[in-house]
Amino acid sequence: MATSIINADKSVIATHKKKKKKWQSYALLFILPSFILYTLFVIVPTVGSIYLSFTSWDGISSDVRYIGFANFVEIWNSPRVHNALKNTMVMTISLVLLENIAAIALAMMVDKVRWFRNLFRSVFYFPTLLSGIVMGFVWSMILNYNFGVFNQILDRIGLGSYIVDWLGNPKYAMISIILSTAWKGAGYYMIIYLAGLQGIPQELNEAASIDGANGRQQFRHITFPLLAGSMTVCLVLSMISALKIFDQIAVMTDGGPGFETETLTYIIYKVGFGELRQGFGTALAMVLFLIILIITVIQVKFLQKREVQL
Amino acid sequence: MTMQTRRRIAEISLFLITLIVAILFFFPIFYNLMSAFKSNAEIMRDAVAFPKTLYLDSFKYLLTETEFPRAILNSLILTGVSIVAQVLIIPMAGYAIERRNVRWTRFIFVYFLAGMMIPFQAYMIPLFKELRMLGLYGNLAGPIFIYVAGAVGFGCLLYTSFVKGIPREIEEAAEIDGCSRYGIFWKIVFPLLGPVTASMVVLNGLGIWNDFLMPMLVLPSGEAKTMVVEIYRYIGEFSSRWDMIFAGTAMSVMPVLIVFISLQKYFVKGIASGATKG
Numbered sequence: 079m080a081t082s083i084i085n086a087d088k089s090v091i092a093t094h095k096k097k098k099k100k101w102q103s104y105a106l107l108f109i110l111p112s113f114i115l116y117t118l119f120v121i122v123p124t125v126g127s128i129y130l131s132f133t134s135w136d137g138i139s140s141d142v143r144y145i146g147f148a149n150f151v152e153i154w155n156s157p158r159v160h161n162a163l164k165n166t167m168v169m170t171i172s173l174v175l176l177e178n179i180a181a182i183a184l185a186m187m188v189d190k191v192r193w194f195r196n197l198f199r200s201v202f203y204f205p206t207l208l209s210g211i212v213m214g215f216v217w218s219m220i221l222n223y224n225f226g227v228f229n230q231i232l233d234r235i236g237l238g239s240y241i242v243d244w245l246g247n248p249k250y251a252m253i254s255i256i257l258s259t260a261w262k263g264a265g266y267y268m269i270i271y272l273a274g275l276q277g278i279p280q281e282l283n284e285a286a287s288i289d290g291a292n293g294r295q296q297f298r299h300i301t302f303p304l305l306a307g308s309m310t311v312c313l314v315l316s317m318i319s320a321l322k323i324f325d326q327i328a329v330m331t332d333g334g335p336g337f338e339t340e341t342l343t344y345i346i347y348k349v350g351f352g353e354l355r356q357g358f359g360t361a362l363a364m365v366l367f368l369i370i371l372i373i374t375v376i377q378v379k380f381l382q383k384r385e386v387q388l
Numbered sequence: 389m390t391m392q393t394r395r396r397i398a399e400i401s402l403f404l405i406t407l408i409v410a411i412l413f414f415f416p417i418f419y420n421l422m423s424a425f426k427s428n429a430e431i432m433r434d435a436v437a438f439p440k441t442l443y444l445d446s447f448k449y450l451l452t453e454t455e456f457p458r459a460i461l462n463s464l465i466l467t468g469v470s471i472v473a474q475v476l477i478i479p480m481a482g483y484a485i486e487r488r489n490v491r492w493t494r495f496i497f498v499y500f501l502a503g504m505m506i507p508f509q510a511y512m513i514p515l516f517k518e519l520r521m522l523g524l525y526g527n528l529a530g531p532i533f534i535y536v537a538g539a540v541g542f543g544c545l546l547y548t549s550f551v552k553g554i555p556r557e558i559e560e561a562a563e564i565d566g567c568s569r570y571g572i573f574w575k576i577v578f579p580l581l582g583p584v585t586a587s588m589v590v591l592n593g594l595g596i597w598n599d600f601l602m603p604m605l606v607l608p609s610g611e612a613k614t615m616v617v618e619i620y621r622y623i624g625e626f627s628s629r630w631d632m633i634f635a636g637t638a639m640s641v642m643p644v645l646i647v648f649i650s651l652q653k654y655f656v657k658g659i660a661s662g663a664t665k666g
Contacts, residue, residue, distance in 0.1 A: 104569035108484035109496055111477045112540045119515065119537035120503045126514030137513070187406045192399050200652065201410045204417065207644050207655070209598035211616045212637045215623055216420045219435075219630060227419060227435040261413070269656055322507050325600050329623060346509045351605065356513045367510040374505055 124367075130360040137356035149361035158337060159345065159362070166321065166341040169256060173320040176260040178312055181267035182305070188268070189275045199272070203265035210262065210325025217258040218330045221245055248338045251331050255339055259326050263319065267312040274308030275301070314377045318370055342366050417641065424638035428631040446635035454622075455612035456636065463615040466528055466603070467596045470535035471589050478540060478588075479581060482547025483573055487556075497548065503541035508602065516605060526608035534602060539592055550584045551577065586654040594644060615640045 131149055135142045153159050188199045205213065220227045221244035229241045244254045278301065286296050324343045327333060333340035333348065340348070343366065350359030423431050424446065426439040450456045481500075485493045515534070516525070524530035554577060562572045578585075600616045607613040619636045626632055648655065 105484040105488040105493060108480040108569075108573070109493070112481035112500070112544070113496065115477070115533060115537040116500060116503060116540040119518075119534050120506060120511065120540075123511035123513075123515040123518055124506055126518065127511050130514055137516075184409070187402070187409070191403055191406045193403055196652075198406055198410050199656075200648070201414050203655070204645075204648060205413070207594050207598075207648055208417070208641055209600065209616045211600045211620050212420075212598075212640050213416065215619065215633060215637060216416050219423075219634075220416060220419065225432050225435055225630075230435055261416070318507075322509070324509075328600070329620060343507075343509050347601070350513050360513050363507075363510045363513065366507060370507055371505055 127360045127363055127367075130357055131364045132361075133357040134355075135357040136354045137350065138354065142357075145357070149358050152358065153361060153365060158340075161337050162340050162342050162345040165252070165337075165339060166343075168252065169323065169341060170317060170320040172256050173260055173263070173323075174313060174316045176256065177263045177267055177316045177320075178309070180260060180264040181271050181312065184264060184268040185271035185275055186301075188272060199269075202268055205262045206266040208262070210259075210323075211329050213262055214258070214326040214329035217254070217261075217326075218245055221254055221258075245331055246335055248335045251335055251338050255323075255326055255330055258330070259320075259323060262326075263316065267316060270308050270312050270315075271305060274305045278304045310377070314374060317373055317377070321366065321370055321373075342369075420634060420641060421638050423630070423634040426631060426634075428629060431630050431634070443631070446629075446631040447639070450632060450635050450639075456615075456618060456639075458612035459615045459618035460639070462528065462607070462613060463597060466531055466535075466614060467593050469528070470532045470596050471593050473532060473536045474539050474543065474592060475585060475589065477536060478543035479547050479578060479585065480573060481540070482544045483551050483577055485544060486548040486551040487559075497544065500541045500544045503538075504545070508538070512602070512605065519606060525606065528607075530606050531603055534606070535592075535596055535599075539588075543588060543592075546584055546588060547581065550581055554580050583654070586651070590647065590651050590654050594647075597640075597644065 130142070132144055132146060133142045134145045134148070184202050188195060188202065191198060219225075221229075223229065223241075223243040223246060226244075228244065232238060232241050242250055244250050282300050282304075283296050286300055291299070322343055323341065324347070327339055327341060327344050328347075331339045333344050342362065346359050346362045346366065349362065350356045419435075422439060423435075425442050425444070427443045427445070430437070430439065430443070485497045519525040519530045522530075524533065558576055559572050562576055567575070598616060599614070600620065603614045604617045604620070607617070612618055615636070619633060619640065622629075622633050622636060
């Protein structure tokens with residue numbers, strides 16, 4: 079009797095072990111396809127980039143010559159790269175500020191408005207779903223010097239003296255790209271802020287208004303601090319996407335006039351595929367990767383501190 | 389003025405402001421769709437005016453005289469096949485990582501997430517070379533593999549966080565009934581993940597539909613590539629034929645509009661959950 083219980087016990091343990099083992103092989107089987115594809119088409123080429131960044135490869139020939147840190151020395155000294163870095167910085171900072179301010183404003187509008195709330199939300203959000211190439215083209219038509227809507231409207235309302243070539247004039251090309259990109263991006267962050275706003279309990283604002291706080295004070299001391307969680311996410315996401323902006327530049331200015339709107343991502347493409355200096359291109363790509371890595375780590379570390387937990 | 393009328397005025401003025409901002413916001417899209425139905429001369433003469441007649445010649449021209457139909461087909465195949473492949477491959481990995489929580493799966497998870505930080509530009513040049521070596525350059529298979537690989541990081545993040553919310557008891561019951569892990573996942577867990585899958589499908593699907601740089605580099609030159617790439621090429625080639633390009637952009641925007649209107653909730657859900665879980 080006793081032995082049969084022990085035996086039964088043993089068999090339970092045995093099947094349990096078998097089950098675990100079975101699970102293990104399943105887990106492996108379930109993960110393997112993702113693992114293989116991801117390794118093959120993301121990690122291997124990234125490691126390849128690190129290697130190529132130390133060569134003078136042109137992208138076509140089999141002549142892949144190791145040249146040490148020469149590419150990085152050139153990056154350090156090249157005025158064109160400095161210009162691209164400066165443009166990237168200007169674009170990133172202005173886009174992050176603009177998109178987030180606009181997104182918070184839009185989110186508050188959608189949150190407070192009484193009629194057609196869902197329709198408004200959709201209208202603000204919809205541009206984010208479209209291709210940067212397509213909307214970049216539409217914007218370059220709107221801003222076209224001779225036939226564009228924008229200049230035509232300026233002319234009609236008596237502001238004809240403000241007509242300029244928005245994309246061809248070095249002074250305005252950058253701002254035109256920034257504004258049209260912000261138009262396309264803001265709705266995405268609006269959705270995140272909106273989720274944040276709707277998570278703030280109504281009682282807090284009611285209590286504050288009973289205590290005599292006006293709208294601005296309520297925003298400053300209740301809404302804003304409680305949005306910090308959404309803000310961490312939005313700042314990181316908007317900064318990374320601003321660093322990667324490519325389509326709009328390709329279609330609106332092609333990096334010009336001159337090198338006025340050439341950014342880091344654009345110079346990587348131009349150097350790698352236009353000028354066939356892929357070794358140098360990958361070295362630039364490593365710089366971009368490093369910047370994104372550093373920003374992500376810093377932002378997540380730094381901004382999490384000021385998040386307010388409810 | 390009573391409190392109530394004051395509140396009423398505030399409500400109405402907020403509504404009006406929102407309405408104006410919304411109209412300005414929607415204008416570029418409206419302008420795009422409207423211009424597609426105007427002749428070139430009409431667009432040049434008065435960009436703001438409504439089309440006088442429904443001018444369809446640019447659509448006809450694009451669909452019969454150019455390689456645009458081929459580009460549409462390529463876009464559809466690329467988007468469709470990549471999305472199906474993503475759904476077949478990624479949820480399984482997310483599920484296994486979450487349910488079998490041991491050291492090596494945790495390591496794999498971090499390894500996958502790291503990919504979210506790597507920008508495409510950082511690996512595009514060697515990727516190009518690699519595709520050539522594997523014989524995947526110049527056909528649609530290459531981009532499909534790249535899209536699936538690129539979605540692994542975010543997809544796993546999304547799926548692990550949702551699988552967590554599914555009670556294990558259901559799976560245990562199925563296991564006692566003799567169901568294999570494979571069957572448990574596809575018959576029981578996967579249907580419960582429907583909303584996440586829908587979000588991933590719409591968001592990634594649009595990303596692929598709109599993608600530009602990768603298909604431009606990877607698909608064979610001299611042939612139609614994808615819609616977006618083809619539009620980009622026309623912008624360079626037919627720079628004075630705005631009507632034609634507008635017809636092309638309208639054809640790329642309209643399906644997005646239709647999908648968005650019919651599947652709205654999944655877009656918003658996908659972003660909100662992705663953002664807060666991430």
